[in-house]
Amino acid sequence: MALTTHPEHGLLIDTHVHVFTQDMPLIPDPRHRPDYSFTGQQLIDVMDTNGVRFAVVAAASPWGDYNDYIIETLRRYPRLRGTVILQPSVERIVLDEMDRDGVVGVRLPFISMTELPDLDSWDYRKFLRRLVDLDWHVHVHIDGPRLPRVLPLLERSGVKIVIDHIGRPDPVAGIDSDGFKAMVKSVEKGRTWVKLSGAYRLGENARACAQELCRRVGYEKMVWASDCPFVGGEQDIDYPAAIQWLNETITNEADRRRVFGENALELYFS
Numbered sequence: 001m002a003l004t005t006h007p008e009h010g011l012l013i014d015t016h017v018h019v020f021t022q023d024m025p026l027i028p029d030p031r032h033r034p035d036y037s038f039t040g041q042q043l044i045d046v047m048d049t050n051g052v053r054f055a056v057v058a059a060a061s062p063w064g065d066y067n068d069y070i071i072e073t074l075r076r077y078p079r080l081r082g083t084v085i086l087q088p089s090v091e092r093i094v095l096d097e098m099d100r101d102g103v104v105g106v107r108l109p110f111i112s113m114t115e116l117p118d119l120d121s122w123d124y125r126k127f128l129r130r131l132v133d134l135d136w137h138v139h140v141h142i143d144g145p146r147l148p149r150v151l152p153l154l155e156r157s158g159v160k161i162v163i164d165h166i167g168r169p170d171p172v173a174g175i176d177s178d179g180f181k182a183m184v185k186s187v188e189k190g191r192t193w194v195k196l197s198g199a200y201r202l203g204e205n206a207r208a209c210a211q212e213l214c215r216r217v218g219y220e221k222m223v224w225a226s227d228c229p230f231v232g233g234e235q236d237i238d239y240p241a242a243i244q245w246l247n248e249t250i251t252n253e254a255d256r257r258r259v260f261g262e263n264a265l266e267l268y269f270s
Contacts, residue, residue, distance in 0.1 A: 011261030012243075014055040015268065016164070016197050016225030019043055019073050020063065030062035031112055031232075038229045040073035040080070046228060047079070050239050053261070056268050057082035058139060060231070061109035067098075074102035081268045083107040083139045088117075088127035095134055104268055105137040105162065110150065119153040128157035137162050137193075137267075144168040144179030151186045160191050162267075165198030165227075166210050174205040175212045187217040193267060196259060197225035199245055200237040207249050219255045223264045 021037040047055055057070050057080055067084040074082045083105040084098060095103075110116055117124060131138060137160035142150060144167050154161050163183055170177035186192040194213060199206035214222060226242035227233075250256040 010257040011265065012050070012052040013223070013261045013264035013268070014047065014052050014226050014228065015162075015223045015264050016058045016195055017043055017055050017228045018060050018231060019057055019069060020060065021069060024063050024069060025066055026062050027064040032060075032062050034062070034231055040077055043073075043228070044077060044079070046239055050243065054079050054081070054265070054269055056080070056104070056225075056264070059083050059085040059107040059109075061085070061112045061141065062231075064109075071098065071101050071103070078102075083137075085109055086127075088121075088123040090127070090130075092130055092133075095130055095136075099134055099136075103136075105139050105160075106131060107139040107141055108150075110140065110142040110146070111168075116146065116149060119150060119157075125157065128154070128159050132158045136160070140164060142168070144170050144177060144183075147179040148182040151182050151192075155186060155189060155191070158191075160193070160267075161186065162193045162195065162223075164195055165202060166194060166196060166206060166213065168198075168202065169205065169209045171203040171205065174209055180209060180213075184213065184216050187213075187221050193221045193223055193263070195225045196222055196246060196249065197242075198227050199249075200230070200233055201227075207245075210249050214250065214255070219250070219258050220263065222259045223267065224259050224261075 019038055019040050059067060059070060065085045065087060070082050074080050081102050081104045084103050085107050138154060139162045141164045147167055167179055167183040169180050187194060196210050224246050226239055228239055230237050250259060
């Protein structure tokens with residue numbers, strides 16, 4: 001497959017998008033209730049309009065473990081990979097089938113949970129080992145202050161870790177927060193990546209946190225994402241603005257190209 005590149009930014013890979021239909025079943029009390037559909041074909045159209053070659057579909061918490069439409073979309077479009085939400089009791093045979101369909105990881109929707117699950121339980125230790133054996137990653141969706149509670153156990157399992165939205169840093173403490181410090185330490189250990197994404201959700205210190213993170217740990221484990229179609233924030237940002245945010249955040253062209261596509265190509269598509 002030829003690697004189409006953006007004329008200004010080189011290879012663009014969006015590591016966090018969503019697809020869904022309006023009639024998909026929602027979990028009780030979901031964080032969002034989209035009143036529209038965003039289909040696989042709509043996603044491909046947006047990618048083509050903006051010069052994006054590949055994308056990673058992230059499972060979203062409003063639909064829980066209803067992964068059917070994501071998997072259908074991955075089967076249809078070879079340019080996509082995806083994550084799913086699963087119960088930790090899932091059997092390996094199910095994971096193997098998803099792996100063939102283009103699933104590359106599991107999203108942990110902990111941000112929606114009042115009480116975090118016991119990652120040291122038998123179910124989770126077994127689950128995480130299966131993800132390690134498949135060379136999948138866990139895609140951690142959690143508020144920054146609780147990152148220190150989950151990262152050590154995930155690191156101990158040996159699974160690859162991808163942290164959402166710059167770690168959702170504390171809007172006041174920012175780089176001085178325990179969550180930010182835990183994220184830095186995790187990246188330094190070599191098996192954790194961070195999505196430079198979702199700044200429009202995070203408040204005024206998002207760019208400063210992203211820049212300080214890169215200053216401390218470098219750019220090798222950073223990937224870019226749009227968060228398209230910006231569920232709950234559709235009026236706050238559009239796709240070109242998501243690209244421009246990274247342009248303004250990372251000023252060195254070589255580093256920017258690495259974050260826009262090269263790192264993600266190795267992590268998700270190699």
